[in-house]
Each structure stands twice: as structure tokens, then as C-alpha cells.
Amino acid sequence: MAEKILLYCSGVNPSVLEQIDSPPEKQKYAAQGASVLVxxxxxxxxxxxxxxxxxxxxxxxxPLGLFWGGSILLLDRLMLMTMRKRRNKPLAQMAIAAPRLVLALFVGLTVSKPLELRVFQAEIQQADHISIISTLKEERATLEQAKKNAEADAKEALKTANQLDASVIPAKRASARDYRKAAAQKTREAAQLDKRITEKNNALSTREKINPKEIKLTLLRQVVILEHLAAVEPAVRYTGWVLSTLFVLFEILPIVSKLMAKYSVYDAALENLETTGIRLQEKLREVSVEQIDRESLMVRQYREAIAGMVRDEMIRASQQQVISIVRDIERVPGMAVRQAEMTEAVVDRIAAEIKNAVDTPTNSHQDKAASTWDFSALRRKLENLFWH
Structure with missing residues (x-):
């Protein structure tokens, strides 16, 4: 059972493999199927x-992961099935395998990236934890500096206002109120900044208590952090390259092994089967053409036979019509002598017309309706001719 599954994964033709009955060939393709399955x-x-x-x-x-894995299996199997080992044609073989190698390369990189994220999951979570803490500390420091600046400005404005209050000049004493308003505004700003600093301290304290392994990150966030780690840490970059190369090699291994393998008994049997199938199809096509020609000849002969029967029947019917008309004029004086001559002339003329009308569509192979003969009109014409 296991061997059948591996042979299915390799894309081998089981009937051909059974015919050649070669254990080494079965082992080779079972190994290829194992690489595809892995x-x-x-x-x-x-x-x-x-x-x-x-x-x-x-x-x-x-479920979606199983669907993805099944799709990769079918894709790899399809690539192996469409590759044929040809005798003494290495360049043609490479040209056929090149697109499959490129596709296998992309598949390998696609497969390796999520596993690379899983390998560096702890480092990614730790880096994200440290990055957020650093960001919170930087924001807190910025707020503390802004608070200090606001308190200093308020203190300076209040000092200036006190100095102006001591002046004997009324205009300066009046401007002291503006400085006191500015000092009050800066004091309020400092109070708001102090609240924000308290919020940052609480967030920082909460974040520092979190275990980095419990952090849930989105896929995009993990990719961004991993790329940053790879740019900063050479070890991460080299490890990522090694993992990607490993999975790419796994993906292209069946195709490369098929390219490197020698022309085997299975390849010869498969090529012979394809050649035999092509010849059989060509022979069937020739037989079909001959059959069509024979049927066409039979149809043509059948049509000619039918046309002859119709022609003879129409001639016989016309002869009877003419004879009956001519017999009716025996009562006319002087016409009995010409009866036989008239009958023969009219019958010959009608027979010629009928034969021409029936034979023309048959000889030209066109389906034309035969002319309709109106014997009643012919009878009236002959009666008018003989009686008047």
C-alpha cells in the first residue's frame, strides 16, 4: 500500500511499470514519490x-493548510508526469525542465518562508517586545522633555509678570496680565503632559510584565520584524538562507533526479507506448476516411438507382397518358392514319424531357427537386390541337 502511494506521488504510469517488471525502477520512482510526499x-x-x-x-x-499541501503534491506530480526522458536529447530535456525548475524554485521559497518565521518565532516575539518598550520609553522621554519646557516657560512668564507689576509705568503693568495668562496656559499644558506621562508609565509597566512568548503577532508584522533582524543580525540572515535553500532543494530534487537519471527501461517502454498510440490514431483516421469514401460512393449509387427508377416510372406514366389521349381522337376523320406517328413522337419527346430533368441533378450531385409534370394540362393542349 505504501509503495502504491509513493508511486502515485511520483507520477509514474503503473501499467507500464508492471509490464517491465523491474524492481530497481520501482525503487527509483518510489524514492521520487517520497520526496514529493515530504x-x-x-x-x-x-x-x-x-x-x-x-x-x-x-x-x-x-483545513486550508491541508488543501495547500495537497495542491503542492498535485503540482509536483504534474511536473514529473509531463517530463519525458528522451534518448540522446540532453538539450531538449533541459529546455523542457527549465520552466519546471523555475516553478519549483518559487514553490520552495513560498513553502520555506512561513517555516522560517516559525523557527525564529521566539526572536521575533522578543524583538517586538523590546521594540514596543523602547518606543514607549522614547515617547515618555519626549513627553517629559515637553513638560519641563512647559514648566520652564510658565516659570519664566510668571517671573516677567512679577517684574512688570513692580514697574511704575502703567503700560508695563498692563502687559503683566498677558504674561500671567501665558504662564497659566503653560501650567495647564504641563498638567496635561503629566497625565500623558502617567499613562505611558502605566503602559510601560504593563508591557514589561508581559511574557514575550504570549504575544500574538500578525503575519505581516512577523515578516517585517524578521527582515529587520536579518538586516541587523548576520546569523539570522544566513540561517534564513540555509532554510530557504533546504526547502528549495527538497522541491527541485525530483526534477533534478529525473534529469540526472539515465535513459531506463521504463522510459523506453513509455516512449514505445506513446509512439504506438500515435500510429494507432493515424491508422484509425485513415480507416475513417476510407469508410467515409465508401459510404459516399454507396449513397451516390443509391441516388442514381432511385433516379433511374423514378425516370422509368415517369416515362411509363407519360406514355399511358399520351396513348389515352390519342385514342380519344380516333373519331376525328383523317386522324387515325397519323395516330401511331403522333404517339411515337410525343412519347419520345416527353421521355427525353423526363430523362434530362431526372439525370441532371444526379450527375451534378446536387439535391434538386424533380420537375412536377402536369399531365392534365398536356391532355388539354392535345385535345385542342386535334379537335380544333
Whole structure:
């Protein structure tokens, strides 16, 4: 059972493989199927983790991850099925495999990225935790500096107002009120900044108590942090390259192994099967053309036979009509002598017309309706000719 599953994953033709009955060939293609199956399992885990980071629930992530892994398996199997090992054609083989290698490269990178995020999950969570704490401290420091500036401005304005109150000049004493208003405004600003500083301290205290492993990050946030870590830490960058290369190699391994393999008995049997199938189809097409020609000849002969029967029947009917008309004029004096001559002339003329009308559409292979003969009109013409 396991061997059948692996052979299915490899995209091999089981009937051809059974005919050649070669254990080494079965082992080779079973190994290729194992690599495809492993890649699909990795893709399932990778897709499930990536979707869990997006939806936050395994009820959605697991089924979609299985669908993703199954899609990768079918795609890899399709690429292997469409590759044919040709005898003494390495360049053509490389040209056929090049698009599949590029596709396998992209699939490998797509599969490796979510697993790379999973490998560095602890570092990503820690970096995010430290980044948020640093941001809160920077914001708190900015607010504290703004508070100090506001308090200093309020103190300076209040000092100036006191100095102006001591002046003997009325205009200066009047301007002291403006300085006192400015000092009050700065004092209110300092009080508001103090509240915001208290909020930042509370948020910072709460954040510092959180365990970084309990932090839930979106997929995009994880990618951004990982790219930042890779730019700062060479070890993270090199490890990411190694993981990506490993999964890419897993993905392209079946195709590369098929390119590197020698022309085998299975390849020869499959090529022979394809050649035989093509010849069989060509032979069937030739037989179909011959059958159509025979049927066309039979139809043409049938039409000619029908046309002859119709022609003979119409001639016979016309002869009877003419004879009956001519017999009616025996009572006319002097016409009995010409009866036989008239009958023969009229019958020959009608027979010629009928034969021409019937044979013309048959010989030209066109479906034309035969002319309709009005014997009653012919009878009236002959009666008028002989009686008047």
C-alpha cells in the first residue's frame, strides 16, 4: 500500500511499470514519490502555520493548510508526469525542465518562508517586545522633555509678570496680565503632559510584565520584524538562507533526479507506448476516411438507382397518358392514319424531357427537386390541337 502511494506521488504510469517488471525502477520512482510526499507535508505544516497567524484559529488554518499541501503534491506530480526522458536529447530535456525548475524554485521559497518565521518565532516575539518598550520609553522621554519646557516657560512668564507689576509705568503693568495668562496656559499644558506621562508609565509597566512568548503577532508584522533582524543580525540572515535553500532543494530534487537519471527501461517502454498510440490514431483516421469514401460512393449509387427508377416510372406514366389521349381522337376523320406517328413522337419527346430533368441533378450531385409534370394540362393542349 505504501509503495502504491509513493508511486502515485511520483507520477509514474503503473501499467507500464508492471509490464517491465523491474524492481530497481520501482525503487527509483518510489524514492521520487517520497520526496514529493515530504515536500507536500512540509507545505501543509507551513501553510497551516501561516494561516493560523492570519486567522488565529486552527479550525480554519488546518483545513486550508491541508488543501495547500495537497495542491503542492498535485503540482509536483504534474511536473514529473509531463517530463519525458528522451534518448540522446540532453538539450531538449533541459529546455523542457527549465520552466519546471523555475516553478519549483518559487514553490520552495513560498513553502520555506512561513517555516522560517516559525523557527525564529521566539526572536521575533522578543524583538517586538523590546521594540514596543523602547518606543514607549522614547515617547515618555519626549513627553517629559515637553513638560519641563512647559514648566520652564510658565516659570519664566510668571517671573516677567512679577517684574512688570513692580514697574511704575502703567503700560508695563498692563502687559503683566498677558504674561500671567501665558504662564497659566503653560501650567495647564504641563498638567496635561503629566497625565500623558502617567499613562505611558502605566503602559510601560504593563508591557514589561508581559511574557514575550504570549504575544500574538500578525503575519505581516512577523515578516517585517524578521527582515529587520536579518538586516541587523548576520546569523539570522544566513540561517534564513540555509532554510530557504533546504526547502528549495527538497522541491527541485525530483526534477533534478529525473534529469540526472539515465535513459531506463521504463522510459523506453513509455516512449514505445506513446509512439504506438500515435500510429494507432493515424491508422484509425485513415480507416475513417476510407469508410467515409465508401459510404459516399454507396449513397451516390443509391441516388442514381432511385433516379433511374423514378425516370422509368415517369416515362411509363407519360406514355399511358399520351396513348389515352390519342385514342380519344380516333373519331376525328383523317386522324387515325397519323395516330401511331403522333404517339411515337410525343412519347419520345416527353421521355427525353423526363430523362434530362431526372439525370441532371444526379450527375451534378446536387439535391434538386424533380420537375412536377402536369399531365392534365398536356391532355388539354392535345385535345385542342386535334379537335380544333
Amino acid at each position: 515536500t507536500s507535508l512540509i507545505a501543509t505544516c507551513s501553510g497551516s502555520y501561516a494561516l493560523y497567524a492570519v486567522f488565529g484559529t486552527g479550525l480554519v488554518a488546518v
